[in-house]
Amino acid sequence: MKAKISDVAKIAGVSPTTVSRVLNNRGYISKETRENVYKAMKEINYFPNDIARSLFNKRTNLIGMIVPQTSNPFFGELAFHIESICASLNYKVLLCNSLNRIDKEKKYVEMLIRNQVDGVIAVTYNRGIFDSESQSLPVVAVDHYLSKDIPTVSSDNYSGGKQATELLISKGCKHIVHINGPLKLETPANLRRKAYENVMKKDRKQPITYEISNTFDRNIQRETISKVFEEHPEVDGIFASDDLLAALVVAEAQKRGKNIPRDLKIVGYDGTEASQTLLPGLTTVQQPIESIAQTAIDILLKEIEGEFSNIPREICLPVKLLEGQTT
Amino acid sequence: MKAKISDVAKIAGVSPTTVSRVLNNRGYISKETRENVYKAMKEINYFPNDIARSLFNKRTNLIGMIVPQTSNPFFGELAFHIESICASLNYKVLLCNSLNRIDKEKKYVEMLIRNQVDGVIAVTYNRGIFDSESQSLPVVAVDHYLSKDIPTVSSDNYSGGKQATELLISKGCKHIVHINGPLKLETPANLRRKAYENVMKKDRKQPITYEISNTFDRNIQRETISKVFEEHPEVDGIFASDDLLAALVVAEAQKRGKNIPRDLKIVGYDGTEASQTLLPGLTTVQQPIESIAQTAIDILLKEIEGEFSNIPREICLPVKLLEGQTT
């Protein structure tokens, strides 16, 4: 049997109330009593039951974190930073991999509510996940706008798309193609694409965009990329909306005997540690993942503390163009 | 205020007991009552408080998962599979990033105990994390042996190291160097190294191993790799104990104008989706990450259910050599 507070009390010769007070450093307690209680706790290896505490306090110090998939380095890195920062603030993180599927997201939200999380950080591209049932639940959206009631933290996707496209143009590319994820999901990729289109038009170039219908199936991605080369043999620049996609482009280009960057220039997006290590030559737009995590947590904690007043609606953090050998 | 069971009871015109029975599908309940209760729950948007349930049931359906760092694709992928499988089994996952630091690991274990997790899956290379206080806590160790009481799931690191080394030899390498992570941590890398040494000796070659003192500092890793080339200009084969390290080797070799695989052949380890996408040409030993996750969960659930009898002590899953263009 696990030790409980009454066991400690018995051994220390005090009441459970007193033990609780020692535990919580509340009220006056004689030094002697305090020491006795500590000794008793040591003796029977007592650890407070945080479940019971939470029930009383109506505060769990639990945060729900919904991401598409931690195996994607961007989300893996984001999850790492979010959890690390939370841990340092004495918050615990319940991990949820949604695969961007709305049914899973809804189930996760319900699960988080049932578990009385204090708040949720969600990287989700489906609207309406946080509807009726979760009105009073503090939520921060990362990477995409969810609703006017939910603060959003993202990086400057438009600027990133703009910088990427302008770089390709400045390097002399004439036929630039953009490849992005599923548009039906309102991902940040849409803003990157928008920027690409605007820059292209401004430069009197024809925007050509391809859409990957499924973010999680490499073969579909490969097929789409292959189609780009088939349908646009003249392509000399590709802006891919994430680094994994860019890596697939690199592979396909090499397979087709193209010299990078001479025949084809490539820019990715995200600039995670993993992609910068595994494919260090890739030119990419780097997102400030740690800042995103920190900012999201700052805002969420404010919401949790009930500081509705000075919570910013939308925070957009700067990105950084990393020039490698693919441009 | 959040709705509670007594609110539902009042609206449905029954006692809390009855609502609870409907919720848990226990005992006989007239169809009419059941429907009234459901209607009431809908009406006030009631969700059971799992914290309160857990307190009574002494069962949280919570699993603690300790990994070094989800930003490393291997652990990000493992975390993804573990959480996904857990979710399908109605378990929730508390994420812990330990950075392999024993102080953090100990804190996390205490936190998990306080939160009454039903069990822990730990990828940890420091012994003695699960000591006295956690005797009765179900634990599964992944990727490394922790103690004789704790079941271990890993992949066949020795075979992987053997296959990697033999491949390099069979491709004609004469001077093969092995680079691995910190040896003071009893990581699986040690077995890979052991296999390398044995194969080398059997082939009457001199094993040469380098140790990376810090897994999380790319610069230290780069320096060590640089030293390999300085001290062993004759090197024509390198077996790196993970793919990220292998990628750094590739980069350094290219910087030094070496042609891969002509002048230098490289084998990595892990074969994650991310590394296979970002660096698809890398020859590597692929770990069966999803199977590792599944097996660890199977065993943990058995421990949780108290089936001590047929729990295997150690499970070792097969690895797969993936030949790319670096050998």
Place this chain on the structure above:
DNA sequence: CTGAAAGCGCTTACAG
């Protein structure tokens, strides 16, 4: 400085 009592939201014997 310390303790008995009530209650956090739920569930389960027990009784009817």
Place this chain on the structure above:
DNA sequence: CTGAAAGCGCTTACAG
């Protein structure tokens, strides 16, 4: 088929 009571492990007014 349904309800009143007790209890999961804790904390906090309240009283002394």
